[in-house]
Amino acid sequence: MITKVVPELQRYFVPSENWIDEQVYVTGDDAHHVTRVMRLKTGNEIICNHPDGQAAICTITSMNADEVRAEIKEWMDTSNESPVSVTIVQALAKGDKFELVLQKGTELGASAFIPLKAERSVVVWDDKKAEKKMARYSKILKEASEQCHRNKIPQLHPAMAIKELMEQSQSFERKLFAYEEEAKTDAFQTFAQSVARFKPGDHVLIVIGPEGGFSENEANVMKQEGFAPVRLGPRILRTETAAMYALASISYHFEEMGCE
Amino acid sequence: MITKVVPELQRYFVPSENWIDEQVYVTGDDAHHVTRVMRLKTGNEIICNHPDGQAAICTITSMNADEVRAEIKEWMDTSNESPVSVTIVQALAKGDKFELVLQKGTELGASAFIPLKAERSVVVWDDKKAEKKMARYSKILKEASEQCHRNKIPQLHPAMAIKELMEQSQSFERKLFAYEEEAKTDAFQTFAQSVARFKPGDHVLIVIGPEGGFSENEANVMKQEGFAPVRLGPRILRTETAAMYALASISYHFEEMGCE
Numbered sequence: 001m002i003t004k005v006v007p008e009l010q011r012y013f014v015p016s017e018n019w020i021d022e023q024v025y026v027t028g029d030d031a032h033h034v035t036r037v038m039r040l041k042t043g044n045e046i047i048c049n050h051p052d053g054q055a056a057i058c059t060i061t062s063m064n065a066d067e068v069r070a071e072i073k074e075w076m077d078t079s080n081e082s083p084v085s086v087t088i089v090q091a092l093a094k095g096d097k098f099e100l101v102l103q104k105g106t107e108l109g110a111s112a113f114i115p116l117k118a119e120r121s122v123v124v125w126d127d128k129k130a131e132k133k134m135a136r137y138s139k140i141l142k143e144a145s146e147q148c149h150r151n152k153i154p155q156l157h158p159a160m161a162i163k164e165l166m167e168q169s170q171s172f173e174r175k176l177f178a179y180e181e182e183a184k185t186d187a188f189q190t191f192a193q194s195v196a197r198f199k200p201g202d203h204v205l206i207v208i209g210p211e212g213g214f215s216e217n218e219a220n221v222m223k224q225e226g227f228a229p230v231r232l233g234p235r236i237l238r239t240e241t242a243a244m245y246a247l248a249s250i251s252y253h254f255e256e257m258g259c260e
Numbered sequence: 261m262i263t264k265v266v267p268e269l270q271r272y273f274v275p276s277e278n279w280i281d282e283q284v285y286v287t288g289d290d291a292h293h294v295t296r297v298m299r300l301k302t303g304n305e306i307i308c309n310h311p312d313g314q315a316a317i318c319t320i321t322s323m324n325a326d327e328v329r330a331e332i333k334e335w336m337d338t339s340n341e342s343p344v345s346v347t348i349v350q351a352l353a354k355g356d357k358f359e360l361v362l363q364k365g366t367e368l369g370a371s372a373f374i375p376l377k378a379e380r381s382v383v384v385w386d387d388k389k390a391e392k393k394m395a396r397y398s399k400i401l402k403e404a405s406e407q408c409h410r411n412k413i414p415q416l417h418p419a420m421a422i423k424e425l426m427e428q429s430q431s432f433e434r435k436l437f438a439y440e441e442e443a444k445t446d447a448f449q450t451f452a453q454s455v456a457r458f459k460p461g462d463h464v465l466i467v468i469g470p471e472g473g474f475s476e477n478e479a480n481v482m483k484q485e486g487f488a489p490v491r492l493g494p495r496i497l498r499t500e501t502a503a504m505y506a507l508a509s510i511s512y513h514f515e516e517m518g519c520e
Contacts, residue, residue, distance in 0.1 A: 080494045107501050109493070148495040192517040233369070233511040234340045235408040241367050244501075248508035249516070251493040256509070257452040 009057065010038055011047040011146045013153055024048045024058050026068040034060070034068045046070060053081065053151045081151050082109040083200035083254050087172070088243045089165060091118035091210035092125060097240040102137055106144035106154050108247035109255075113141075114168070115159035120212035125159055134158075162218050166225050169205055174198055177207040177222050178242050179214060179229035191230040191246075195253050204250075208242045269317065270298055271307045271406045273413055284308045284318050286328040294320070294328045306330060313341065313411045341411050342369040343460035343514050347432070348503045349425060351378035351470035352385060357500040362397055366404035366414050368507035369515075373401075374428070375419035380472035385419055394418075422478050426485050429465055434458055437467040437482050438502050439474060439489035451490040451506075455513050464510075468502045 012034070018025040026034055026048070034040050042060050048070065049055045055078075058070035088110050090101050102113060115125070125133065137156055145153045160168070169175055176194055198204060207222065214222075223229070232245040272294070278285040286294055286308070294300050302320050308330065309315045315338075318330035348370050350361050362373060375385070385393065397416055405413045420428070429435055436454055458464060467482065474482075483489070492505040 104501055104504070107495055107497050108505065109495060148497065150495060190516055190518075192512065231516075233508075233515050235367055235369060235410060237367050237408065241364055241504075244364070244504050245368065245508045245511070248493075248505045249512035251505070252452065252509035252512055255493050256450055256491075258450075 009045050009047045010034070010040075011049060011055070011149060013049045013051070013142055013145065016051050019048075019050060022072045023061075024056070024070045024072065026070065027066060031063070031066055031068045035063055035065060040068075045073065047076070048072075049145075049151060051152070053079070055151055079151050080149050082111065082251060084198050084202050084204055084250060085111040086204045086206060086247060086250060087112040087114060088247070089114040089116050089205060089207040090243060091116045091208060091239065092121040092123050092159065093210050093239045094123055097238075099137070099140055100240050101243050102140045102154075102156070103144045104244050105247055106141055106150065107148045108244060109251050110154050110243070110247055111152070112155040112157065114157040114165065116165060116207065117159050117161045118210045119162075119215040119218055121210045122212070130158075162221055165207070166221060169225060169227075172203045172205040174202055174204040175207075175222075175225070175227040176205070176230050176246075177214070177219075177227045178209065178232050178237075178246070179219060180231050180236065181213070181219075181229075189228055189230065191232055191249065192253075194228055194230055195250055198250070198254070200254070206243070206246050208239055208246075211239055269305050269307045270294070270300075271309060271315070271409060273309045273311070273402055273405065276311050279308075279310060282332045284316070284330045284332065286330065287326060291323070291326055291328045295323055295325060300328075305333065307336070308332075309405075309411060311412070313339070315411055339411050340409050342371065342511060344458050344462050344464055344510060345371040346464045346466060346507060346510060347372040347374060348507070349374040349376050349465060349467040350503060351376045351468060351499065352381040352383050352419065353470050353499045354383055357498075359397070359400055360500050361503050362400045362414075362416070363404045364504050365507055366401055366410065367408045368504060369511050370414050370503070370507055371412070372415040372417065374417040374425065376425060376467065377419055377421045378470045379422075379475040379478055381470045382472070390418075422481055425467070426481060429485060429487075432463045432465040434462055434464040435467075435482075435485070435487040436465070436490050436506075437474070437479075437487045438469065438492050438497075438506070439479060440491050440496065441473070441479075441489075449488055449490065451492055451509065452513075454488055454490055455510055458510070458514070460514070466503070466506050468499055468506075471499055 012026050012030045014024055044060050045057055047055055048058045055076045056072045057074045059073050060070045062069045088105050141153050232242050272286050272290045304320050307315055308318045315336045316332045317334045319333050320330045322329045348365050401413050492502050
């Protein structure tokens, strides 16, 4: 629960090299945002977020069009980060669904995203456009993080196929995949049972399939690697809604019910 | 838990006047969908949903371009409807946010939607376009209901201001509004505490403010009428994300945790 009321100051994520002793240097687009969009002046306060997750209230001491210099006034002790670190693996899907997952997933507390080249993904990402695409996605993550008062910007990993995902998954304590086929049998473990086993600090991986679902091969590979199939409520969710359901439920469980 | 595996048949919501004895008449766009999009034939099966929430597996007995005639084979005993009836009151917001709330809210189990003309809503709905707009929204609700296997299409009410909403709210057992200002004090009741008090069959009203939040007047009026202010997780959600958080959490609580 938030007990200390913090004024609604604008937040900026500042790379670590721009923190020098008690000075913080806000540059580039963010400097433009401070001076031109927010029209702040010397003496005004902003919140600067360090990539390590800490945040400080800073007082602007000087500015020009390219750089805003601010002095750390006070480190903040509030954190809006989820006690459970959830990485959403989202199969590539049509249209702007991935962007919606990034934006809403950031608001709902995801700590990282991995685009999955699933066997039934009908879209294929063009490698030539990858750099441009990743730049746009990074911007969505940064803006959503600032807007919803995150302490950290979620990480975005490069797209990978199921084999590479299985290698990456070794470092996660909890691994789930949304698989309604399995959920129709009596053998499955409910999503709530899985969530109840999460411990604060756990790294959780949740894999969401494409519009056509996982292939049998993908489902088998995940099961062999210890991924638990779960259903996310009784209705059939669209691929981009599944991540939101999972993240909202985990937030509800740990941040509103206060289960630990 | 679903114990009976139902084949993935296409679903259609059929108005009550098209159910005559054991015959169901699928007409208009839906007939086109059966014959041209799904390319079904006589003898194939579809699921027909009655407006009362019941659904039947039906066998197609004849068809032409305008009408598909089917015979009831078997009434289904599964329901994907939430045990708690949640009405989302969504303040008018910019862009296509309301459409997103309708589509995702349907998947996440909402039973009705009320557009709210909030004091700080920056968009005003043009009454001349209201009919066209409502037709488009109804289509979104119907398609989302079919896609996610709802038994009932959520209701869409006409837009209203806070005063009319207070009159309408009399028939609801539980009334909440998302109000982060209140949530920063120690006096508020958590969202999870509120949800834990819901009983199956309850009618719940959840009011979500516009981008600029509720006015002080609106907040006071709701508090006087017995609405509980709640926060929806520690991060600042965009207006269109708030309804998703609330609905996913309620589904998780009642449909996955199985709390009653």
